[in-house]
Amino acid sequence: MWDFTSPRKVIFGEDALEYLSEKQFKHVFIVTDPVMRKLHLHLLEEQLKATNAEITIFDEIPGEPTLQIVQKGAKLLAETKPDAIIAFGGGSVMDSAKGMWPMWASPEDGIDAIEGLNPFEDLKLREKTGCILINIPTTSGTGSDVTWATVLTDNSSETERKASFGNRELVADITILDPILTKTLPRSLIAGAGLDALSHAVGGYLSTWANDFSDALLLHAFKLLWINIPIAYHQAETGEVNFEIREKLHNAATMSGWGFSNSQIILGHAIGHTIGGAFKIPHSRCIGAACWYSLMYNKTSVSDRIADLARTIGIEGKSKEELSVNLIKEFKRLLIELNLPVSLQEMGVTKEKYDAEIESVIDYTLNDSGTLSNPRPVDYEDYVKIYEYFFEGRELDF
Template identity: 30%
Template sequence: MAEQIIVNYFLPPSIQFGAGAIKQLGEHVCAFGGKKPLIVTDEGVTNAGILSRTVAPLESAQIDYAIFDAVQPNPTDLSVLEGLKGYRTEGCDLVIAVGGGSVMDAAKAIRILTTHEPPLENYYVDVGGIDRITNNLPALICIPTTAGTGSEVSQGSIITDTSGRTTEGHRKRAISTPYNMASLALLDPELTVGMPPGLTAATGMDAVTHGVEAYVATRYHPIAEGVALQALKILGKNIRQAYHQGNDVEARGEMLIASAMAAFSFQKGLGAVHSLAHQLSTEANIPHGIANAILLPEVMIFNLPHAVDGYADIAGALGIDTSGISKADAADAAIAEIRSLNEEFSIPTGLGVAGLKRERIPKIAKDAMLDHCYKFNPRPCTKADMHNLFEAAF
């Protein structure tokens, strides 16, 4: 054991996985004693016809439900309050999230406020919110419609704070506690089949980033390390197929389970990529997965002196033949593989192309230091490092 410390590990929630799993939704609601779930979703999910596939099993089980379908990308605290209003006025007693990371994060925050006095600001991790959140919460079923964020098995919710009290303008802040985990993650690959290639790539690269950052994060967590490596193995084997052949249900299923595994693994910690990327969604409207994909190779180069062995393991997991080459060469090959995936998926070649204005870098480098993720980065980061990483990825 690397450190003689007392550690506490949380396992993922109950996971129901398989093509057609959505059909059993009514039974799960009943098992939790739910009489009227609030379904939290967004316009994209509704328009893709996934919402109707979610309510069908509820209707056949004669379960009444209400819908809050106005979650915006990068959900704000205001949007959470709107959902809470729906929960209360409709007399709901359980929450079902159907969507990607934004929807699941918003649903998790709505669920907290159903039993914890607003404002949401009291519950962010950076103000000690973890000690204010109890297990007195209604059941939450998370049904991801993308394969990447892994919010369905993570302890975190990322919410855009509009209070302006901690920084100039809006800032992404995290809620993180084991009680924030879903009661059930329902993974049905058939719901992800219609995802367009661009979204498959962006969310898939988010999952890859979770695995890479978690594996080399500094917290002692051998369980998460093993899961991260296996997640990367499955992602490396299936991400291209899911991108090019979106109707391959098997590849979609592998991506879905691997993204849940990668998200479980980041209980070990994430790293600088996420602290940097969180600034880009509020500042430049760059989707989270795209921001991660662009930043990941630059952060890996920055981390290299502190993470050679880890990156060499990652190269092997991603399917690169590392036999007979040095650890340093294998680590370089892992970085090259990330670049090659980005190129194949037509990820923008830099943050400037993706929409960031260069003159905003000093401000967002400062804000990145307020984000907790980099604290587990294998190489310690300063504000100047954050600035240089934004420049390198520009």
């Protein structure tokens, strides 16, 4: 038996933020970061003014958030007792809000309310807190607005561990996709966050848990992202913002999240999460190359599925093997076109740091849920080899 979990509502398109002015909330708790507060929070406040809701703003979320900041926010939630949490920002903000909520609901569990999260446990978040979750993503990347995962860093041990925790109740009640919010995205984030979304489409489609429902979302998301990321990226070089293109990217990022959240991600994300934590590399900077490695590693196991992805974007080839090889070539070309790194060295990882961390990096990668759902089995020795090649950006030949 399988199930497919979705948000109750997806509001999308131009002026989507106006939806908020029609809601009746008593107390809204906004989770955001300093950049979003400065750039766009006024747009949200304008809409909420009409509702007369009391507003509390928690704007301290850093990039790649830690369990500690989540604990701080949870305390504030317990004090203010809002009836709506609005996460307004990128994946870091949304993941933080998704972490705070179960901590607020079960204060007796402390940090275990997150670290001990079981995907299928009945948390009764809404009943216990009388609150709902509204996500308003601003990066066109993570899809965290509709996934049941929260990716947080635990920096209490020597090798920082970034891990994904989840429960189906963390899927938002409402996600609001307003492309206007993406007009300020820097070019590097259009590329990096875009590649995160593209990696979700690839991982979710190749996963051993892929199903008919996730396939439908992920194949189309893959196409929309592949076509529109480079266009938006190059337009941004001259300051041009085309909202039709931005809307496609924003919708596709959510579709990717929606799909992979119901089919899992694979080796690329197991690697991406781990190196992000251990070497302090933002997810949006490392995930594209990690995805390229996942395509190369899985080519022999699921060339039929990789060939589907290739056909979707018009890549040609006489056999599924040729289509796979051609997509992998094109994937590397795209990373270079978007100025994204293809090796750990290019991401700033020194040989000393690599040698010092690699053992725990491999242990953490093996234990990441992305390893479990990878289509081609992968063990410790395989990861030793993959990481050796990845350090230099060499193409896999095994």
